[in-house]
Amino acid sequence: MTDSNPSTAVKRIAVIGGGVSGLSAAHHILELSDEQQQPVEVTLFESQPESGGWIGTIDQGDYLIDTGADMFITNKPAGINLCKRLGLVDQLISTDTRYRGALVLSRGLTVPVPLGFELMTPSRMLPMLRTPLLSLWGKIRMGLEYFLPRRHSSNGLDQDDESLAHFVTRRFGKEALTRLVQPLVAGIYTSDPEKLSLRATLPRFLDMERDHRSLIKAARHQKKAARSQSDATGARYGLFAAFKGGMQTLTRTLAERVSERGTILYEHCVTHVVPSAGGDMR
Numbered sequence: 426m427t428d429s430n431p432s433t434a435v436k437r438i439a440v441i442g443g444g445v446s447g448l449s450a451a452h453h454i455l456e457l458s459d460e461q462q463q464p465v466e467v468t469l470f471e472s473q474p475e476s477g478g479w480i481g482t483i484d485q486g487d488y489l490i491d492t493g494a495d496m497f498i499t500n501k502p503a504g505i506n507l508c509k510r511l512g513l514v515d516q517l518i519s520t521d522t523r524y525r526g527a528l529v530l531s532r533g534l535t536v537p538v539p540l541g542f543e544l545m546t547p548s549r550m551l552p553m554l555r556t557p558l559l560s561l562w563g564k565i566r567m568g569l570e571y572f573l574p575r576r577h578s579s580n581g582l583d584q585d586d587e588s589l590a591h592f593v594t595r596r597f598g599k600e601a602l603t604r605l606v607q608p609l610v611a612g613i614y615t616s617d618p619e620k621l622s623l624r625a626t627l628p629r630f631l632d633m634e635r636d637h638r639s640l641i642k643a644a645r646h647q648k649k650a651a652r653s654q655s656d657a658t659g660a661r662y663g664l665f666a667a668f669k670g671g672m673q674t675l676t677r678t679l680a681e682r683v684s685e686r687g688t689i690l691y692e693h694c695v696t697h698v699v700p701s702a703g704g705d706m707r
C-alpha cells in the first residue's frame with residue numbers, strides 16, 4: 426500500500442500464469458481499476474519466455490497453424506465481449522460454411538452429423554429421421570425426449586449435478602450417447618463422459634431442461650429466438666469464431682495491453698505464495 430486513503434491506496438495484485446486466463450484476468454483487473462477509480466499495480470508472472478500458454482500460432486508459408494486452440498465458442502458472450510473491448514472484432518472470422526459440420530466414423534464410414542444437431546440436441550427432425558447413424562429404435566428413443574418430464578432432483582435443488590453420460594442416456598437413450606454425443610464431446614473434452622460433470626462442462630443443457638422441460642423443445646425455442654434476433658440486429662457470428670491472424674492475436678493483444686499499464690515478468694516461475702503478517706501475499 427502506498428496511500429492511507431483506502432479508495433486511492435494502490436492495490437498490488439499478482440497474477441500467476443500468462444495463458445489466456447491469466448492475461449484476461451490481468452486485463453480485466455486494469456479495466457475494473459479504471460471503472461472503480463481504484464489504482465492498482467498489476468504484476469503478471471509467467472514461467473516461459475513468452476505468454477499465451479496453450480495458445481500459439483505459427484506462420485508457415487501460405488498457412489497459419491494454430492498449435493492449441495483454433496477457435497472459440499460464441500454463444501457464451503464473454504469471448505466476443507472481450508474481443509469488442511480489445512477492438513479485435515474486425516479481425517474475427519467464422520467457420521467456412523463449405524466445410525462446416527462434423528463427421529462421425531461409423532462402421533468404417535465417415536457420416537455427417539445430422540443438420541441442426543448441436544452437441545446433444547436435435548433442432549431439426551427430418552435430418553434426424555434420415556441419418557444412418559442411429560437405428561430406428563435409437564431415433565424413436567431420441568424423439569421420446571420431447572415427452573419426458575423434468576428430472577426431480579434428489580435434494581429438491583436444481584443445482585444437482587450428474588455425469589454427461591448419465592444425462593444424455595436419461596434424456597435421449599444409450600444409442601444417442603454412443604453414436605452421436607460421445608464422438609462430438611470427446612473431440613472437445615477428450616475425456617470419459619461417465620466422468621465429466623455436466624454442470625462443470627455444459628451447464629446450459631441442465632438449464633434447458635430446468636427452463637423448458639424438454640431439450641428438443643428448448644432447442645426449437647432458441648432457434649426461433651436466434652432467428653428473430655438476427656433479423657433484428659443484422660450482424661451475427663456463427664457458433665465458432667477465430668482470428669484472421671490466428672488465435673495468438675488474442676493473447677498477443679492482451680499481453681500488449683497488460684504491459685502498457687502493468688508488468689509482465691517472463692521466465693519467472695512462481696514456486697510458492699506466502700501470506701505476510703498484514704494479509705498481503707509475498
Ligand SMILES: Cc1cc2nc3c(=O)[nH]c(=O)nc-3n(C[C@H](O)[C@H](O)[C@H](O)COP(=O)(O)OP(=O)(O)OC[C@H]3O[C@@H](n4cnc5c(N)ncnc54)[C@H](O)[C@@H]3O)c2cc1C
Pocket residue numbers: 441442443444445446447470471472473476477478479480492493494495496497498693694695696
Ligand atoms: C491442442 C489443443 C486444442 C485446443 N482447442 C481449443 C479450441 O479450439 N477452443 C477452445 O476454446 N479451447 C481449446 N483448447 C483449450 C484451450 O487452449 C485451453 O483451455 C486454454 O488455452 C487454457 O488457458 P489457460 O490460461 O487457462 O492455461 P494455459 O494455457 O495452460 O496457461 C497457463 C500459463 O501459466 C504458466 N505457468 C504455469 N505455472 C506457472 C508458475 N508456477 N509460475 C508462472 N507461470 C506459470 C504457463 O507457462 C502458461 O503460460 C485446446 C487445447 C489444446 C491443447
